[in-house]
Amino acid sequence: MLNRSMSGRQRKSKQSEAQLGLLLALPIALVMILLVFFPVCVTMWDSLHRVDPMRSGTPFIGLQHYWELFEDQSVRTAAFNTSAYVLFTVVLETTFGVLVALLLDYINVGRKWLLGIIILPWALPPIVNALIWLWIYNPNNGVLNNFLLSSGLIDERHIWMNDRSTALILISLVHVWRMMPLTAVIILAALQSIPKELYEAADLDGASIWRKFKNITLPLISGALAIALTQSTLFAFNLFDEAWVLSGASQDTRTVLIQVYMSAFQDMHFSYGMALSVVVMFVSLSVSLFYVLKIYRETRFD
Amino acid sequence: MSKNFGKHITVFAGVVLILIWSLMPLYWGLVSSLTPAADMVNAEFHLVPTRVTFDNYEKLLSSTSISQGNIVNSVWPMFKQASINSLITSLAATVITVLLAAFGSYAFVRLRFPFRNVLFGLIVATMAIPAYTVMIPLYRFLAGLGLIDTYVGVTLVYVSSFLPLALWLMRSVYESMPLSLEEAAWMDGASRMYTLVRIVLPLAAPGLIATAILTFLNAWGQFMIPLTFSPTLNTKPLTVLITEFVSRNYMDYGLMNAAGMLAIIPPLLVVVFLNRYLVSGLMAGSAK
Numbered sequence: 001m002l003n004r005s006m007s008g009r010q011r012k013s014k015q016s017e018a019q020l021g022l023l024l025a026l027p028i029a030l031v032m033i034l035l036v037f038f039p040v041c042v043t044m045w046d047s048l049h050r051v052d053p054m055r056s057g058t059p060f061i062g063l064q065h066y067w068e069l070f071e072d073q074s075v076r077t078a079a080f081n082t083s084a085y086v087l088f089t090v091v092l093e094t095t096f097g098v099l100v101a102l103l104l105d106y107i108n109v110g111r112k113w114l115l116g117i118i119i120l121p122w123a124l125p126p127i128v129n130a131l132i133w134l135w136i137y138n139p140n141n142g143v144l145n146n147f148l149l150s151s152g153l154i155d156e157r158h159i160w161m162n163d164r165s166t167a168l169i170l171i172s173l174v175h176v177w178r179m180m181p182l183t184a185v186i187i188l189a190a191l192q193s194i195p196k197e198l199y200e201a202a203d204l205d206g207a208s209i210w211r212k213f214k215n216i217t218l219p220l221i222s223g224a225l226a227i228a229l230t231q232s233t234l235f236a237f238n239l240f241d242e243a244w245v246l247s248g249a250s251q252d253t254r255t256v257l258i259q260v261y262m263s264a265f266q267d268m269h270f271s272y273g274m275a276l277s278v279v280v281m282f283v284s285l286s287v288s289l290f291y292v293l294k295i296y297r298e299t300r301f302d
Numbered sequence: 303m304s305k306n307f308g309k310h311i312t313v314f315a316g317v318v319l320i321l322i323w324s325l326m327p328l329y330w331g332l333v334s335s336l337t338p339a340a341d342m343v344n345a346e347f348h349l350v351p352t353r354v355t356f357d358n359y360e361k362l363l364s365s366t367s368i369s370q371g372n373i374v375n376s377v378w379p380m381f382k383q384a385s386i387n388s389l390i391t392s393l394a395a396t397v398i399t400v401l402l403a404a405f406g407s408y409a410f411v412r413l414r415f416p417f418r419n420v421l422f423g424l425i426v427a428t429m430a431i432p433a434y435t436v437m438i439p440l441y442r443f444l445a446g447l448g449l450i451d452t453y454v455g456v457t458l459v460y461v462s463s464f465l466p467l468a469l470w471l472m473r474s475v476y477e478s479m480p481l482s483l484e485e486a487a488w489m490d491g492a493s494r495m496y497t498l499v500r501i502v503l504p505l506a507a508p509g510l511i512a513t514a515i516l517t518f519l520n521a522w523g524q525f526m527i528p529l530t531f532s533p534t535l536n537t538k539p540l541t542v543l544i545t546e547f548v549s550r551n552y553m554d555y556g557l558m559n560a561a562g563m564l565a566i567i568p569p570l571l572v573v574v575f576l577n578r579y580l581v582s583g584l585m586a587g588s589a590k
Binding site for chain 1: 313316317320321323324325327328330331334342343344346347402403405406408409410413414415416418421424425427428429430431432434435436437438439440443458459461462463465466469494495519522523524525526540541544545555558559562565566569570572573574577578580581584585
């Protein structure tokens with residue numbers, strides 16, 4: 001567009017562009033460096049030392065904390081619980097999220113209102129959600145026991161959080177209640193971008209609903225599905241509020257993040273908790289990276 | 303005809319199930335907040351409460367209330383302070399985050415400057431970092447500056463944790479805007495800044511609103527951050543105060559649920575009145 005004689009001016013405008021860009025990005029860079037990048041580096045550095053308010057000195061201990069983590073029975077239990085949460089919530093959120101999105105995509109009347117109601121649990125403070133469910137699950141006079149008793153499905157009151165697998169499932173349900181709307185919205189966005197002609201053509205060929213879903217819908221929402229899976233995996237991996245409110249520090253339901261909190265802030269083993277949080281960070285990052293690379297590859301071959 | 307009918311029944315059943323699943327827990331929260339303390343121990347199942355009381359709301363919202371026949375001080379001063387704290391920190395975090403993202407994201411999309419892509423990549427990657435990874439050093443850093451339990455400190459932490467999502471959302475907004483409008487303004491001799499403020503930002507308004515909504519909802523619902531950085535009522539938000547009703551002597555479920563019902567009013571208003579922007583924001587956030 002610009003000819004050679006303007007290259008001097010062009011260079012100058014490029015320079016001013018870079019200056020303006022740096023100026024606008026500077027406050028963001030500052031906030032992120034001071035409040036995120038710098039603390040992350042300190043955490044990684046400290047995790048290689050023994051930082052413990054109860055003991056003097058902060059000697060360098062290398063990877064000792066990391067080796068201890070593998071041996072630590074509480075950490076193993078927490079890792080198992082978190083894996084269970086990830087499995088339950090991702091499967092439930094994805095299955096029901098896709099079903100809800102298909103339903104929303106299908107109906108034409110009142111979609112806006114239904115969508116608003118579906119999003120509601122996601123928009124509320126997670127702590128309030130968890131407290132409502134705490135009351136529902138209450139062993140003495142919670143709604144769940146009352147309902148199941150009066151409808152004759154159970155004979156006696158259950159203390160739901162006493163049984164480990166029940167507790168894991170019930171806590172997962174609370175998380176699913178909050179996070180499933182996000183999956184539904186992400187999938188709905190993808191569904192609405194599918195040209196309707198594709199289905200009309202398939203109808204002419206007499207394709208069944210299942211075949212249409214498998215051969216048209218599924219391939220065209222695979223990108224959105226990957227994004228939905230990423231976010232539901234990450235949120236489940238970082239589960240804290242629901243498990244904390246519903247059964248506190250109980251070993252049976254403790255997540256890795258609760259374990260970090262317990263090690264660092266309750267047992268006051270600062271750098272040990274930090275080492276665990278670094279492991280959590282790297283697992284989170286690799287999960288995201290895995291999905292991002294997968295999406296990137298898929299969109300490139302399109 | 304009958305096939306269509308079956309389809310309608312399935313869709314109708316699906317809608318009813320979704321409504322029950324989404325609203326039933328909230329309904330129970332509301333019911334228990336209105337149930338008299340004596341009825342809370344009632345183990346019978348009632349879909350509709352037999353007696354309704356506003357005792358719990360009175361405890362939260364009036365200066366004195368009656369507990370077991372005695373006039374006692376209510377939790378209103380605490381509840382009021384926590385509500386103010388929640389509002390101030392959430393609104394401040396929203397305004398600052400949106401301002402930074404509005405200008406910063408534009409720079410990341412439209413302007414070429416050194417380290418642009420590296421910086422953007424690093425910032426977006428922090429979305430995957432759990433808050434506890436930064437908590438201890440961040441606490442020490444802010445304590446050194448005397449910012450623990452101050453509005454400035456809590457707001458700064460909120461901004462640093464919600465900025466990546468805001469940048470991500472605004473990037474997709476700017477990327478979907480045609481460059482031709484800006485080019486036309488430059489041709490007329492308008493400066494970059496003038497073009498950004500007078501032409502680009504007004505056009506990006508829906509995206510800015512969506513970003514503001516998501517940031518506000520995130521800040522309003524935050525629990526882990528204020529649990530650490532807001533130890534006293536100076537800055538303690540509703541989310542943290544509500545959980546303290548749990549540990550006081552016994553679990554006052556009615557009071558807790560009443561407080562919860564009041565705490566969900568702002569998000570509820572957002573979903574009712576700004577649903578359009580909220581949905582578009584969620585959809586934009588998921589696009590690539």
